[in-house]
Each structure stands twice: as structure tokens, then as C-alpha cells.
Amino acid sequence: MDQGFGAWNSAVGAAVEAIGTSAFGKRLDAALATIIDFDILMVFAYRGAEKPVCCYHNMDATRAQTIVEAYIAGPYLLDPFYGAAMDTRGSAIRRLKDMAPDHFYGSEYYRRHYVLTGIRDEVGIVCRTPNWTGIVISFTRPVASPAFGRRDLSLIRGAEPLLRTICERHWGVTGSDPVAADPIPGHDPINDTLNRMTNGVLTPREVEVTSLVLRGHSNASIATALKITPGTVKIHRKNIHHKLKISSQAELFGLFIRQLSSN
Incomplete structure (x- = not known):
């Protein structure tokens, strides 16, 4: 820095x-390190509801198992950065705390992913290429460490146009040939998973509520949405617990992850 x-x-x-070569990820890492302090750098490519592909990370194998492999197994659907990748209205710089629902930091996803990984703050640059719906660096x-501050974000914003351009150039020609699958309007992969998981036990409205609970929304936020x-x-949450024979968000999250694993 x-x-x-x-x-x-x-x-x-x-x-x-290094664009188009295996050295690109490490050189991107080195470039970012000249302007900001950070711990982990990771690049995930998303195509619709398919499991994401980790294009690059700078972690050792043990840490990557928690942060990368467990994430790809299914919880990525609950990740605000996955939501940003699916929002095809453009590319942008996204910060976790600005995207997270109001009860995200008390959610099971946060406890089972971010707490275990030791991540305090995360910033992502969303890129667009023909072969992926979205790529998040x-x-x-x-x-x-302290969270990213105003100076950090200012430096990132200044560097973002160039970083995004070279990343789109590199990952637009490497890693996969298929054309990206855009999200289908009205189609929610979390709701699809919940419908399979509950096999018609929950009403469509109860499925919507369950989806928002898993994402980290409070009752007030769900009511607004x-x-x-x-x-x-x-009342919906009480009925959901009764029908699924559960008594906590932890049990609900466990059911959800098991369903994703079975897929």
C-alpha cells in the first residue's frame, strides 16, 4: 500500500x-496490493443458478476448504454478492454491509460462513462477460483488521474501470465456453430449492417468507418486501416452523443445505 x-x-x-494466462490471478493480486490492504482475494464466476466456479483465490488449501468449497456446495444462493452477480443491470463496486439485509449479521448463513472464515468486511467488483452472468472479484x-474505510473505497473506485476491463478481458476468454444464462424473470433458485425441500407442504407465500428469513431479513423487512x-x-413463521417440525433458524438452514447437497 x-x-x-x-x-x-x-x-x-x-x-x-498476463491476460489469458494462468499468471493473471497472481498479478491482479499484486496490483491490488499496491493500493489497498486486504487479506483474501477471490474471484467467483456465476451462470444463472448453476454452482459458481472459483476462478482464482490466494488462500492455502485448508482455508480454501472452508471459504471456497463449502460456499460452492450451496450457500452461495444466500450470498449478497451472488445477488449482485444476478442483477444484470450493470457492473458496479459492491460492499457487503451496504447490500446485506437488516438481520444478515444474525443469520445462520453469516454465522456458518463469515464467522467461520474470519472475514470482517468484503468489497466486490462485479464484471460482465458473454460466458458468465456475472463475475465478482x-x-x-x-x-x-479495520473495515474498509472511505479512503480505501475512493482508491477502489478510482482503479475499478481499469481493473474491471482487464478482468472482463481475461475471464471473458478463459474458464468456460458456454454463453451465460441470464436469470429468468420471476424465477428464484432459492424458492425452487425450498419447494423441492418442502414438497408442497408450504404455501407459495410461506416459501417467500422462508426465502427472506434465510437471506437475513427481519420480520419488519419481510413485511415491507x-x-x-x-x-x-x-404468523407465517410460526406456521412454517410447525409444518416443517423445526423450532429454530439453525434447523431451517440445516434443512436447506441438506436439500442443496442432495441436488
């Missing part, structure tokens, strides 16, 4: 030279 304009130019030049800071009252949300 703070190595100067020359260091940034040199590192980005090396990354440009994300970098994180651990719990022992579905245009119903918080009291009605509470």
Missing part, C-alpha cells in the same frame, strides 16, 4: 501482459 503511482502502473502492466479484511404486516409475518 502507498507504494506510489509507479508501483501501481508497473503491477497493472504486468497483469495486462472480491477482497476481504479479517476480524482483526411482501407488502404485509409484521404480525402476518410472525
Whole structure:
């Protein structure tokens, strides 16, 4: 960090030279390191509801098993960055805390993924290529470090046009040939999984409520999203627990992950 304009130019030049080669990920890592401090760099490519592909990460095998392999197994559907990749209205810089639902940090997904991985804060650059619905280049800071601040975000915004361009150039020609599958309007992969999981036990409205609970929405947030009252949300949640014979969000999350694994 703070190595100067020359260091940034040199590192980005090396990354440009590596476009289309296996060295690109490490050189992208080195370029980012000249402008900001971060711990993990990872790149996930998404195509519709298919399991994502990890195009690059800078972790050892043990840490990658928790952060990458467990994520790909199914919880990615609950990830705000997956939602950003599926929102095809454009490319952008996204920050976890700005996208996360109001109860995200108390959700089972957060406890079972972010807490286990030791990630405190995460910023991602969303890219678009013909062969993927979206690619997210994300970098994180651990719990022992400060969250990304205004200066960090300003530097990222300044570098984003060039970083996105070279990443789209590289991952647009490597990793996969098929044309990207855009999200189908009105089609929600989480709801599809819940319908299979519950086999018609839950009503369509109860499935919607369950989906929002898993994503980390509070009763008030669910009520706003579905245009119903918080009291009605509470009734739905009580009925959901009764029908699924569960008593906690942890049990609901466990059912959801088992269903994804069985797929």
C-alpha cells in the first residue's frame, strides 16, 4: 500500500501482459496490493443458478476448504454478492454491509460462513462477460483488521474501470465456453430449492417468507418486501416452523443445505 503511482502502473502492466494466462490471478493480486490492504482475494464466476466456479483465490488449501468449497456446495444462493452477480443491470463496486439485509449479521448463513472464515468486511467488483452472468472479484479484511474505510473505497473506485476491463478481458476468454444464462424473470433458485425441500407442504407465500428469513431479513423487512404486516409475518413463521417440525433458524438452514447437497 502507498507504494506510489509507479508501483501501481508497473503491477497493472504486468497483469495486462498476463491476460489469458494462468499468471493473471497472481498479478491482479499484486496490483491490488499496491493500493489497498486486504487479506483474501477471490474471484467467483456465476451462470444463472448453476454452482459458481472459483476462478482464482490466494488462500492455502485448508482455508480454501472452508471459504471456497463449502460456499460452492450451496450457500452461495444466500450470498449478497451472488445477488449482485444476478442483477444484470450493470457492473458496479459492491460492499457487503451496504447490500446485506437488516438481520444478515444474525443469520445462520453469516454465522456458518463469515464467522467461520474470519472475514470482517468484503468489497466486490462485479464484471460482465458473454460466458458468465456475472463475475465478482472480491477482497476481504479479517476480524482483526479495520473495515474498509472511505479512503480505501475512493482508491477502489478510482482503479475499478481499469481493473474491471482487464478482468472482463481475461475471464471473458478463459474458464468456460458456454454463453451465460441470464436469470429468468420471476424465477428464484432459492424458492425452487425450498419447494423441492418442502414438497408442497408450504404455501407459495410461506416459501417467500422462508426465502427472506434465510437471506437475513427481519420480520419488519419481510413485511415491507411482501407488502404485509409484521404480525402476518410472525404468523407465517410460526406456521412454517410447525409444518416443517423445526423450532429454530439453525434447523431451517440445516434443512436447506441438506436439500442443496442432495441436488
